[in-house]
Amino acid sequence: MSDMQRLQQRLREMYGTSSDAWAPRLARLVASMEPAPVACGSLWDQRDAVLIAYGDHVLAPGERPLRALRDLLVEQDLASLFSTIHLLPFFPASSDDGFSVIDYRAVDPALGDWDDIRSLGQHCRLMFDLVLNHVSQHSHWFQGYLAGHEPYVDYFHEIDSDADVSLVARPRSLPLLTPFATNRGTRHVWTTFSADQIDLNFDQPAVLLELAEVLLEYVRRGARIIRLDAVAYVGKQLGTSCIHLPQAHQVVKFFRDFLQVVAPGVLLLTETNVPHAENISYFGQGDEAHMVYQFSLPPLLLDAWLNEDAGPLVRWLADLQPAPPGTTFFNFSASHDGIGVRPLEGLVSGERFNRLIRAVGERGGMVSTRRMPDGTDAPYELNITYFDALSDPSNSDNSANVRRFLATQALMLALRGIPGIYFSSLFGTKNDLEGVRQSGQVRRINRKKFDRDELTQTLSHADSHQAIVLAGYRRMLVIRRQQPAFHPDGAQQVLADVPPWLVALLRTSPDGQHRVLVLVNVSGRSQTWRLPSAIRTGMMTDLLTGRRWNDQIAERLGPYETLWLHATNEGESEPWPTSTNTA
Template structure:
């Protein structure tokens, strides 16, 4: 086993002293080698990720993980999705799983490792490595409070007089929290909440602990590891404490560790920041293999709500391909809100404010963060994606369903791997009761659904839920049969596109298939002259599955998506 690159990464993180930890790291890698199976092709057009909580679907006294597995099987979702991103299923104390008490146990309220293994029989799995922070109720933190070694060095003690004004803040909350320890009161770094205490990665033992957890997840069946809140990992007072070189070096370290122990395992970084900062986690092809396309959800909303796709089209035209061996993770909705920092520099301040106002009109909330000058600035929009696209007084269910599915048709057509939040499959609405009961804005999109209620709604063909699922199923089933939708297939956008239109061309890697995605983002019927190569020969419209007649122009109904395949 060649550990030279691991040695290099340890030196990048800790300087020359980092080499002293190489034998322990190498031992972890050697022990785990081969745990994830044989290296397979990284991805293809059949890949799509379903994002779900372990208790997203509930069924009486049945274990939630078993209820989820039964629901996915009943609706044959294994025919549509290759992977399930199972959101944190560990014992936790807050943030719906992201304040972890025990990294290596399954919350008994959800099930056990056998239930995870059963889910793995039908899907690849994605797990979250929640590595920036840990619950104040964890054993690590409780041992810290008692001054026990090595845990006494696992957390950031900060002098209250320290100048922290340069620190980038993702929340409008205090950065430090006071805790009573056996050595007296201490101020500790808590980026996200008082319950989530940041880990001190300047202590090599913390990195070693997380490397062990990472490899245990691989052993338990994780094909993709999501590095949660990775951007804030390294702290250095006097800096912004975001995207520091040591943070990137830690990502590279994990990449090298997996290359030795489990080369089939992929890293996905979660960095909800402006686009240029976000894609920095590709590194030079030596960091994450996958990066969230965080600018897509708010840009798409901006286009639909303004009936003007020009900012979205400009961004698509300028979007550079991911490095070789890397790809984007495309999505519109997840368990979190819709981040708006990735809109910075892409839309005007006026449109930025208008987007927040339109979300409030639709029953959503706007969460804030502390800006550099101490003012509160919008950080994320808390709303379900279906309700975000719905007119406040909209009574035309057919129009609302078409508008939502059009947005998803575009997301699914873009270069990269798509991720779909389970609630989006039936067009879930805002859970305002959940927000009121919990006091947490993110609960608006984290409702857990009784299985019998879902089954009844989905069994009624004219219900909103059934219509959304039927349309989504058609899109997903069609997409996975198209070589031009391979994550690595070429992507470009035509020139001189009118404001109401989104147009994206995908070309398969063997050049044999070309798919032109067109979406009318307006509420009016529109026409557009097709680009060269599509107007001169018959095409097939893939979503409806029909031959598209030879014509120089195409007519699109309000919010209509088309996937036009040109004849070879």
């Protein structure tokens, strides 16, 4: 079966014989992209890392924010550290910092224009969001629905106001249904995230193909990774949870097949902030997302360092199964959103979970909730910068906070998969409480906007907090790019039976010729540990510091210290013994 036949079959599986009427439109879409971009080489390697940023993360007087962002990336040589920039929604929007899209095909003029985005793409690859679950109430589509115009009258879900929606999974503590005055009278429509964000009706092939056109536009504009925002919620069926329904997976499969036809080499990343087993279901059988977020990683890292006990983190890492061939994990610790806690379900005790919630409050953070079926509210995400979440409020020693923070990043960067780093994290940014106060939005605590000149001046002082954190990232990212053991497809073996203060794992390059032993002390005390005999090789070099280690002597790790140990022979890199057991 050809790729085009598979795509047509996918549409038929989703909509039955009624899909035949839409086949000509699908064919025109595909033809409009010919000739398709050719996929070059492998999908990824150890040089890949993603910078996550808003279009207005950097501001400069008299300059468009997108251009100011580009200038900072170039001037600080940040573009050389990242293969890709994830440019968070830059479209005209009415709320949710861009995720309530008014016009999918336009750049918000307050940020810049398509030329500015193309200019960014000259320095690194681009990742765009396809916000496919919902649109703004101010969008042309929804305004057409309100006016009763075709085809928009079928683009949204109308639900009886007295319908039983108690089983629907809720990511917010807000009403699910929102009334609107239409030319047909008052109608209640489905609003998963807010009254301003109206859910689209994927029961209609027209909606799917509209978004396929949008996706094509993004590819033409240079996007090489497409993030499917909130895709878990696109399926709707009363009497169910309306999350992870078969329709959601079919939508992902359709876009995967569509890209295979029109733009092979463009990757799909699904955003599903849910427990781990549910999250990785979006790999499918290797026929859905190319990448899924490791949503359990941020709260597990935080739990390990706050408790100085990596037990739950190590058990989770040890249980991780390799991603299907042609797919990989997207590792991160912080993003534009808060730290999701649903992915902790089943991984930590109730006592540790509650301790995490309390710790965030003690560090100036806040907790957002979701509505449960019984009408109560439960924690959904922690709103705090990752640096402040890890800081010790009882200790004024900022150097210890920096070591603690960078240790979490060193582990994240060493894990199998592709790493993503949030722009604010690059500088160890602290809680923006003033931003919360001015906006009334708790998520603004982690969305500080930087004055370009002020940030540049601060970074010029090597002893500044921001410069020290950035230097730590720079060192790790440069080393990671050069080390084949950190290839996303490389094996990862988690060492068992280690002390609770230690995370120990072995990374191996896909060809088996390069291996790095990663050791991380999650405690604030110096610790000693002797390498198991099975992985002793003589002399080793810590890639992070250049120090040499004799593996016959117990390793001493300082507080929050990380080692990336590579086997050496008289200063030259050598492969690890092939007898080492790797997963």
